Amino acid sequence: MKVSMTVNGKAVSGEAEGRTLLSSFLRDGLGLTGTHVGCDTSQCGACVVHVDGKAVKSCTVFAADAAGANVTTIEGMANPDGTLGTLQQAFQDHHGLQCGFCTPGMVMSAAALLADNPKPTAAEVRHHLEGNICRCTGYHNIVKAVLAASGQDADRIAAE
Amino acid sequence: MYNFDFVKPTSLADAVKAMAQEDAQALGGGQTLIPTLKQRLASPAVLVSLSGIAEMKGVCVGDDGALCIGGATPHATVAKEAAAKFPALAALAAGIGDPAVRNRGTIGGSLANNDPSACYPSAVLATGATIVTNTRKIAADDFFEGLFTTALEPGEIITEVRFPVPERGAYAKFQQPASRFALTGAFVAKYGSGVRVAITGASENGVFRWTEAEKALSANFSAGALDGLTVPSDGLIGDLHGTPAYRANLVKVMTKRAVASA
Numbered sequence: 331m332k333v334s335m336t337v338n339g340k341a342v343s344g345e346a347e348g349r350t351l352l353s354s355f356l357r358d359g360l361g362l363t364g365t366h367v368g369c370d371t372s373q374c375g376a377c378v379v380h381v382d383g384k385a386v387k388s389c390t391v392f393a394a395d396a397a398g399a400n401v402t403t404i405e406g407m408a409n410p411d412g413t414l415g416t417l418q419q420a421f422q423d424h425h426g427l428q429c430g431f432c433t434p435g436m437v438m439s440a441a442a443l444l445a446d447n448p449k450p451t452a453a454e455v456r457h458h459l460e461g462n463i464c465r466c467t468g469y470h471n472i473v474k475a476v477l478a479a480s481g482q483d484a485d486r487i488a489a490e
Numbered sequence: 491m492y493n494f495d496f497v498k499p500t501s502l503a504d505a506v507k508a509m510a511q512e513d514a515q516a517l518g519g520g521q522t523l524i525p526t527l528k529q530r531l532a533s534p535a536v537l538v539s540l541s542g543i544a545e546m547k548g549v550c551v552g553d554d555g556a557l558c559i560g561g562a563t564p565h566a567t568v569a570k571e572a573a574a575k576f577p578a579l580a581a582l583a584a585g586i587g588d589p590a591v592r593n594r595g596t597i598g599g600s601l602a603n604n605d606p607s608a609c610y611p612s613a614v615l616a617t618g619a620t621i622v623t624n625t626r627k628i629a630a631d632d633f634f635e636g637l638f639t640t641a642l643e644p645g646e647i648i649t650e651v652r653f654p655v656p657e658r659g660a661y662a663k664f665q666q667p668a669s670r671f672a673l674t675g676a677f678v679a680k681y682g683s684g685v686r687v688a689i690t691g692a693s694e695n696g697v698f699r700w701t702e703a704e705k706a707l708s709a710n711f712s713a714g715a716l717d718g719l720t721v722p723s724d725g726l727i728g729d730l731h732g733t734p735a736y737r738a739n740l741v742k743v744m745t746k747r748a749v750a751s752a
Contacts, residue, residue: 331496348496348537349527371525373668375590384566384593390524391594394496395517395539439590460670461588 333397337362338406346393352386353377355393356403364404364434368463375462378435379403385442387461404434407441417441417479424484426475428466435462440476449480452487491527498539502546502649506624508538509645516540516647518599519564521591540598546649551575556620557655561598561648568597578659578752582609582677585663587670598648601633604640604696606727607671611697613661614651615688616677622650636695656680658711662747663691664740666731673731674740676700678748684708687745692726692737703745713746 333350334343337360344359353370356362356379365388368376372390379388380402407415414422417437427433436459443450443458450458455476456469464472478484494515499505508514515534517523519541526532540546546562549571557576559568569584569592586592586600586609600610601621614621614630621628623646633641642648656679663675672691679686685707687700706715721741726734 348494349491351524370528372521372591375588378590385590386593387590390521392496392517392520392524392537392539395498395520395541397498442589458589461590 331394333393335396335399335401337401338403348392348394350393351389352379352381352391352393352396352401353388355396356388356401359393362403362405366431366434368431368435373461373463374432374435375439375459376432376435378438378462380438380442383442383445385439402438404437407437417444417476420475420479420484421472424471424475424478426468426472428464428468432462432464432466436464436472440472440479443476444480449482450476452477492530492533494534495536496539497536498542500542500544502543502624502647505538505540505543505647506645508536509647511536514538514645516599516602518562518596518602519594520599521587521595522599522603522605540596540647546598549575552652555655556652559597559651559653561622561650562596563598565592565595565597576653576655576659578656578661578677578679579613579653582613582661582663585609585661585665585670597651601651602640602642602648604634604638605671606637606693606696607666607673607691609661609663609672609675609690612672612675612677612688612690613653615697615699616679616686617653617656617659618679618686619654620652621648622652623648631699634697638696654681657682658752660748660752662744662751664744674737674744676741676744676748678707678745678752680707680711680752685711687748689741689745692741694725694727700741700745707749711749711752713749716742716746716749 333346366376368374372387377388455473474484513535517539540562546560565583565586573580659679661677663672674691687703690697721738723734723738726737728734
């Protein structure tokens, strides 16, 4: 079947089977390989994208179920001139990534948090990111990056 | 996963029609069903998504004061919109899985699946909620029939759940830290007519009412009223996370915590 949706502001369409996952549709169908598939069992959160403004695990949503939706992926997080968005820049500035595999999901989950709660506490950031796993265990700097992107002093937080 | 035809009706009537096809399976938020399909533990011919049906979504208050939640309402919506009317239920919804799971997973999907460690069944059973389907109303006491088994007939769709809001109520969950399912969870609900207690995560037969605790708490609604009670470990779940005896102890501990925070 043909599936159409809006991805990062552009109308797109592609062929999908009933079983085609949104993550596969984005990566294999549209070539948007910034969305990573880590576990493919909805546990690690590397594949998080926004569907109509809500963070979801794209490996656990069918592409056909997102037909007609407004989807944002990590590729849609940069500024229009191609420079890094505030949250992305904060990840770079605070060394919020080591191998970088989990980063797209971390950024998308964090963006959803900040949209809902613009000035979260460190504890709220940690709680919100509990569905995103960093196997480098670089959580502390990720929390710093999210706090910095929210305009708060990130250097004062203590390791928990 | 095996392939299937995917349909996404926009009305309940069309969903009921679609579910009448052979080997049709309803899809709520898919947070359990999609992993199940990936493991080839289910192979429906037709998958009927319920996420496009506006009439099955949302939280409202009925004429009788009950909190009514559409069957296709995601946990995140319940966490926000039930907070003022029934904070214990909102808190339960806010503790399911993680934020991305809560944006997709639905109350109807959770109840239809009846996972023995899921959170929602305890709230439904403890409040004596009514499960409304496309064909009938089912009392909570008649709905849960054991491990992954409910009173739903093939093709039947949960359209709404109606919760009588208790005077006091709380859910306490000892969570499995990786999945955040309940290793054991207790939902306590106090009404003028008495107290109901439902336990999830502990029994091999799924959610159950702890009637001894109900009697004790109906006479004296305090954690101390449970001191003299013991829970037999027969029929409780034993796995790498905890033995049946460990869970038997957790039943009492979590019920006390629920009472203390109600």
